[in-house]
Amino acid sequence: MTPKTEDDLARIIADADAPLRIQGGGTRPIGMPTNGTILSTSALSGIELYEPGSLTLVARAGTPVAEIEAALDGEGQRLAFEPMDHRGLLGTSGTPTIGGVAAANVSGPRRIQSGAARDFMLGVRFVDGRGQIIKNGGRVMKNVTGYDLVKLMAGSYGTLGVLTEVSLKVLPKPRHAATLRIEGLADEAAVSALGRALGSPYEVSGAAHLQGGNDGAPTTLLRLEGFENSVAYRAAELQSMLADLGQITVDASPEETEATWAAIRDVAPYHDAMGDVWRISVKPTDAPGLVASLRGARAFYDW
The missing domain is CATH 3.30.465.10 (Uridine Diphospho-n-acetylenolpyruvylglucosamine Reductase; domain 3)
Structure with a gap:
């Protein structure tokens, strides 16, 4: 009908x-x-x-x-x-x-x-x-x-x-957007990094961690949006704040940033995958331990 x-x-x-x-x-x-x-x-x-x-x-x-x-x-x-x-x-x-x-x-x-x-x-x-x-x-x-x-x-x-x-x-719509990318962090370190970034005054509008990114390595992502000068300033400040985690790259391509976060939004790592998919909401600092207890599970974190 x-x-x-x-x-x-x-x-x-x-x-x-x-x-x-x-x-x-x-x-x-x-x-x-x-x-x-x-x-x-x-x-x-x-x-x-x-x-x-x-x-x-x-x-x-x-x-x-x-x-x-x-x-x-x-x-x-x-x-x-x-x-x-x-x-x-x-x-x-x-x-x-x-x-x-x-x-x-x-x-x-x-x-x-x-x-x-x-x-x-x-x-x-x-x-x-x-x-x-x-x-x-x-x-x-x-x-x-x-x-x-x-x-x-x-x-x-x-x-x-x-x-x-x-x-x-x-x-x-914001005039500009950029993604900060950190490679190789374990889940606990990634969650800590995301928490530090979100607790900062730099207006993060997206925070995610993939156990296996595009090249298979763990990838931690932060999104910034706004006027171009503001995004550039906040990205530099976050790079300085998180410098102890290793090299942080900044992708300021609008097309690449849009594609990256569309994939996070739509849970792209699980498209066409076999098995069940569960979304579990917990306190962020509890998430790595929970995932570790689910032996064999493939997880990614979206704040």
């Missing part, structure tokens, strides 16, 4: 006498998927409002993420929470939608600096299990609406209602 309007969706849900499986682009069969009839929001698509000056965008739930990113890029803006694309990890096809991003609270490496998807959601419209159309939040940063159903819907995976519209805060 693929309703074309919010009212059609409400009627379908109100008349349903069996479980429904909510689906946007079909790229994230995770959470609590049912074996019910597929109810697709893909026809509820389109950007309804975009005000670059107000840093506000409103889109219907079935709108492809790529369409939103293209519109934002044209105005020098972006989704700061950097939503992950699950297709490579889960082996799915389809097109990621903004409703799926909101429903799963999909975020990326920049979450440590900017926050998660839920932190950028200003308002939602959705249909609950009784077929009622509900609106919560608004289209501006300051709104007082009683119960914060916006945050509740983020990460609910369609179990509380079917999203039909999402209002988002967007942010300007």
Whole structure:
């Protein structure tokens, strides 16, 4: 079933006498998927409002993420929470939608600096299990609406209602970005280095450690974003601060930096890999010991 309007969706849900499986682009069969009839929001698509000056965008739930990113890029803006694309990890096809991003609270490496998807959601419209159309939040940063159903819907995976519209805060794209790369660190040393960098005043927007980088050697990565002079200054300061760890290289190529962090965002080391993939959230300093106890496990760390 693929309703074309919010009212059609409400009627379908109100008349349903069996479980429904909510689906946007079909790229994230995770959470609590049912074996019910597929109810697709893909026809509820389109950007309804975009005000670059107000840093506000409103889109219907079935709108492809790529369409939103293209519109934002044209105005020098972006989704700061950097939503992950699950297709490579889960082996799915389809097109990621903004409703799926909101429903799963999909975020990326920049979450440590900017926050998660839920932190950028200003308002939602959705249909609950009784077929009622509900609106919560608004289209501006300051709104007082009683119960914060916006945050509740983020990460609910369609179990509380079917999203039909999402209002988002967007942010300007940085003028420049660079990646600091340290080779050969053991897990404990890498986590210590990342902690030192994140505890500094140099505004790190990405921190990751791969047990096996491009050449198979352990690779520790830090991302800086902002104006070019600021990035250069902060990179030099971090190089000095972490000089005891060995040689630190700085990659200031925009294309290379974007590709590096897209791979971290999308968990590229596990694409097409055999076996199960687990995401385990622990206190950072506990992570190396945990990984060591999982004998034979191949891990990488995203702060």
